[in-house]
Amino acid sequence: MVSRKQNEKRIAINNPLLKTIAIRILGCCAGLILFFFLLTLLFPLPQPKLYSTIITDDEGKVIHAFLTADDKWRMKTELGEISPLLQKAIVEKEDKWFYRHPGLNPVAMVRAFFNNLFTGRRTSGASTITMQVARALEPKQRTYANKFIEMFRALQLEMRYSKKEILQLYLNTVPYGGNIEGVKSAAVLYFRKNPDHLSLAEVVALSVIPNRPSSLVIGKTNNDIIVERNRWLKKFEAEGVFPATEIRDAMDEPLTATRLEAPKEVPHLSWKLKSSGNDIQRTWINLNTQWKAEKLVKDYVRTLQFRDIHQAAVMVVDNRNHHVIAYVGSADFADTTDAGQVNGAAAIRQPGSTLKPFLYGKCIDAGLLTPRMVLADAAVNVNGYAPENYDRQLNGYVTMEYALEHSLNIPAVKALRMLGKDAFVEDLSDVHFRQIQKDRRKLGLSLILGGCGATLEELTALFAGLSQEGKYQWPEYTQPGHDPDKKAKAVTQQMLSPAAAFLVNDILSKVNRPDFPLSWTSTEKMPKIAWKTGTSYGRRDAWSIGYNKHFTIGVWVGNFSGKGVPSLSGAEVATPLLFRLFNTIDYDSGKDWFEAPASLSTRSVCTATGLPPGPHCTETVSDWFIPLVSSTQTCQHMQEIAVNPEESISYCRICQPLNGYRKKLYAVIDPDMQAWMQDHHVAYQHIPPHNPDCESVFRGGAPRIVSPSNGGEYLIYRKNPEPLQLVCQTGNEVGKVYWYINDAFYKTASAGNKLFFQPEEGPVKISCTDDKGRNRDIWIRVRMVD
Incomplete structure (x- = not known):
């Protein structure tokens, strides 16, 4: 039997009125839903409000x-x-x-x-x-x-x-x-x-x-x-x-809260990051370290005010994770009298000598230099560019490590010339030196002495790579996913080999350097660091950047106006602040230091050149080198020369007589070092002049005209004309040189002697021929002015 309820249900289902009502209800619901979606298309939701950065x-x-x-x-x-x-x-x-x-x-x-x-x-x-x-x-x-x-x-x-x-x-x-x-x-x-x-x-x-x-x-x-x-x-x-x-x-719980000022910590970095457009920028700044750095900078700059030095900037990188944990753009952000809101850490300044460690590291990796290899710290003129050392003194023969320890300019210029300026510029461009990237076609050899643009951020990042076995990594200002610069920066790049990085670290960590602050020699708890100073041309910028296994700290001191100060230097002004920062941030951190990599080895080298000993080398010293990379060329500092019994004439192989001569060892001295020895009254044995009856033609080793400069333009007053100086450098086997002006013979002089001549207006050809027939020509232009 069909129950009563089932029967009523069947009647309800079959009831056309109820069906109509249900269909209308469903239709209304569907219509409302469609109407809702139509309104949504016509009137979309407003965008969420913009947030404070x-x-x-x-x-x-x-x-x-x-x-x-x-x-x-x-x-x-x-x-x-x-x-x-x-x-x-x-x-x-x-x-x-x-x-x-x-x-x-x-x-x-x-x-x-x-x-x-x-x-x-x-x-x-x-x-x-x-x-x-x-x-x-x-x-x-x-x-x-x-x-x-x-x-x-x-x-x-x-x-x-x-x-x-x-x-x-x-x-x-x-x-x-x-x-x-x-x-x-x-x-x-x-x-x-x-x-x-x-x-x-x-x-x-x-x-x-x-x-x-x-x-x-x-x-x-x-x-x-x-x-x-x-x-x-x-x-x-x-x-x-x-x-x-x-x-x-x-x-x-009491309620003692009141309206506070919005936090304004780390202002320079905050404004730098604000431009990214992100609502939240999560940095790696450690507030305790930041406050310590800010106080040290502010107090230190206050002591420099009487010397007309008003600003400083500091950046601290944790080497263990590449995080920027402190960032000070000026001594006081609120100081309007000395442009405190300028970000000194991001400002493009002249880096002085701070790039030298990386040049020497590149030369080591290229097999051109080792720490004990000898360079000539003697006057040089490269197409009119004549660099000078910071103290305007010349030291003669120096080792590479001495040149880096004492930050000598002339050996650095020679090293850059050996490596190749364009290759070094390319290396710096690869690690995001923005101004160098822009100016790469205009830069010359002076870039190694600060003739380029760099920021404290870039330099600190570069030195941090030395603590990581030469592996460069752009420092992380913000936590993952929030760094506005990270997309444009390579994650890691092998800037120097671990061996070259270790050798640079070893040289820069020695305390018997002239730029070591005397007041810190007795500080027992001072952590061991490696550091490099720099002073820009005109004493406008003082740099000191140091590092150990824990931290890299970059310091810049100067004036945002670019005003030079006679007492401003990296060693005397920036380094004391660097040491104070390390002594506060990394106080008593132990003596943990870098270890020599397996790719390094030691060998005996000649003390005269730093090359593996030749047959005539008598004094040797131990030196680091990189097997299969460092040069294996043996020392040829001493050469056997055939001379007559009176040692007044030398012979080449062509004119050497069958008998009546003897062989004698002579030191081969480059022309620039000969000039240095003469200026400093250092005696050396000249190779006797070559046999005048020899008819052989010598190639290579022609005189080098250092004054006037090839391609130079000279302005001379008509009423009171001043003569131009003629100077050349020759090998130590040359006795005489012959000068020609516009192909007309002018004078004969002993090698190394200086002459003067009065030029005519217009282009002037100057020629110098030595007593072996080797010739060098240059051109200059002379303009007469009233």
Whole structure:
């Protein structure tokens, strides 16, 4: 039998009226849904408001914040900062059904309608958290029509975002009076905390303010806020939202907060990072290290004021992870008299001698030099460029390590010439020296003495690579995913081989250097460091950059105006600050140091040249070298020369007689060193002049004309003309040279003697021929002026 209920159900299903009603209901629902989507296409959700750019330290604490374009403090609260405590307190107070409604709460709406209807005034609202977000994104006057728009926007929000994201939007836009919006802004500006570090009492205190932002103002009406806070805490206790013990502790917690200034730490780096456009820039800055560096810089510059030196900049890199942990762009950001807001760490300045370690390291890797290899620190003229040492003294023969220890200029220029200027420029361009990249076609040999542009950031990053076995890596200013420069920078690059890096480290860490501050010789706890100083042309910039296994610290001292100061130098002014920084940041860190890599070995070399001993070498010394890389050429410093019994004539193989001669050892001395020896009255044995009856033609070794400069233009006064000097350098076997002006014989002179001549206006050809028939021509241009 068919039951009565089944029969009634069958009748209901077959009832055409009920079918019609159901179809119409479904049609209406479908129409409403389609209408909703049509409205969504026509009236899309407004974009979320722009946030304040905030800078955080290595622990996530806000250390600098910027106003939005509409002058609001609106700091973005991230999902991870919405702690369970914050989430629970806000939801329970504002919208306890938040996770169970679709953006609208029908029960609350009906309740609010009847309450307002019977009382004749607004006694309760029905706005959900989602609706409040909609109102914040699109502020409007509170009318019934706008209420429907608000409800429509709430449904749109629920379709696009998750509940967690909607809660995040609410916490980011909730008003706290004045120009403060969002829980994070309130937490930072009132409590100096991030939202996830707020206590229950602080969370509830902040939750009551948005309902009465004009009357509940932290710092002015704290007692009223406590009363309202405790009222809600009691309500939470009655509803069992939080344990009673936590409620009692929260109610007893005092509220002493007041409106604070927005944090303004690490200003130069913060402004640098602000341009990236990210809402949050998470740096690796360690505030304790930053504060120490700032105080040391400020106090140190104060002591330099009487010397007319007003600024300094410092950058500290943790070598263990490449993080920038301190960044000081000037002595005082707030100092307007000395342009304190200029970022000295990012300013392009002349680097002085700071690039020399990398030049010598490159020469080591190219097999051109080893630490004990000898260079001539003697006057040189390269196409009119005549570099001088810092003290304007010449030292004669020096080893490469001595030249680097004493930062000699002339050996560095010669080393750059050996390596090739273009190759070195390319190497620096590869590690992101921006100004050198721009000027690569204009740079000459002077770049190794500071004739180029570089920043403290670039130089500090370069030296940090020496602590990593020559592996360059751009320092990380911000945590992963937030570095605006990282995309343009290579992650790692082998700048020098581990062997070359170790040798440079070994040389730069010696304490018997002339630039070692005397006041630090007795400091027992000073960490061992390697460092290099630099002073730019005109004494405008003083540099000192040091490193060990733990840290790399770059220091610049000078004036942002570019004004030179006679007492400004890297050794005397910048290095003391570098040592103070290391003695504070890395105090008593032990003697942990770099170890020689397996690719290095030692060998005996001739003391005269630094090359493996030749057959006539008598004195040797031990030297580092890189097998299969370093030169294996043997020393040829001493050569056997055939001379007559009186040692007045030398013979070549062609004119050597069958008998009546003997062989004698002579030192082969380059022309520049001969000139140095003559100027410094250093006696040496000349090779006798070649047999005048020999008819052989010698090739190579022609005289080198050092004055005047080839291709140079000379201005000479008509009324009081000054003569030009003729100087050449020759081999020590040359006795006489013959000068020609415009192919006309002028004078004969002994090798090394200086002559003068009065040129005519226009192009002038100058020729010099030695007594072996080797000739050199140059051209100059002379202009007469009145």
